[in-house]
Amino acid sequence: MGRGVVGISVLLGMCLVIGLVILSRPSSGETDTATVVRLTSADLAYARIDANRDAESPMAVRVGDSDVLVTTQLAVGDEQxxxxxxxxxxxxxxxxxxxxxxxxxxxxxxGSDTARPGTALPSRAVDLGQEVIVLSETPLRLRVDSINGHVATLASNSPFDPAAVAEGAPVVDQVGQLVGICTHIGERLAIVMTGTISEVLADLFAND
Known part of the structure; x- marks a missing residue:
């Protein structure tokens, strides 16, 4: 009985991963981010933010169930x-x-009285060549091309327009776990990883 339950769990896990890969193919424009999150990352909360950008509307990721969201300087610009x-x-x-x-x-x-998030973002590293999914308007499957400090640059064997990818979009691994948020470096896409984000939050709320 126990082996049967384990076997079913493994099979379901494999189906989930395969489904995520299919849903996030660069050529697939039929599946949106909400669907991928619902199937793989139900605890991931994200938002569209209203900022003055000519490209795709930027995004932010909510930290746990707090009133704190994280994004990038490029996403917010000079807005207060x-x-x-x-x-x-x-x-x-x-x-x-x-x-x-x-x-x-x-x-x-x-607001100024916002409390320190009760749950920290998990610190997950990425490896060279690892496939990740950028959860912009249409999920985009890319691979880690290089890692330099807190940033990992992304690449794809298929052509895509980096300008069409939302700044600050959540980036997840092949099983739907958050690994960072997306940013643009010149004409390339990159990830600011969750470990770095957690350090920034820890410093900001150090006195709480």
Whole structure:
């Protein structure tokens, strides 16, 4: 009986991974990010944010169940307040509390009395050649091309337009676990990894 349950669990896990790979093929425009998150990363909360950008509307990732969201300096620009539309339809007006000068991570909070997030982002490293999925408007499957400090650059064997990918979009691994958020470096896409984001949050809320 026990072996049967284990076998079924392994089979379901394999089906989930295969499904995620199929859903996130660069050539597939039929599946949206909400579907991928619902199938693989139900605890991942993200938002579209209203910022002055000519390209794809930027995104932010919510830290646990807190009122703290993280994105990038490129996403917020010079704005001091940002309107956010959560994936579940909720709306919020947020302050840009801090922009880290090294990683360019921008931290958005609901107000000056926002408490330290009760749950930290998990620190997950990526490896060269690893496949990841950028959860922009249409999920995009890419591979890690290089790693330099807190940033990993991304590449693909198939042509795609980096400008069409949302700044600040969540990036997950092949089983739907968050590994970082997307940023643009010149004409390339990159990931600012969760370990770096967690360090920025720890420093910002050190006195809470």
């Amino acid at each position: 307040r940002i309107d956010a539309l959560m994936a579940d339809g909720g709306k919020a007006s947020l302050e840009v509390a801090y922009v880290d000068p090294v990683s360019s991570i921008a931290v958005l909070v609901s």
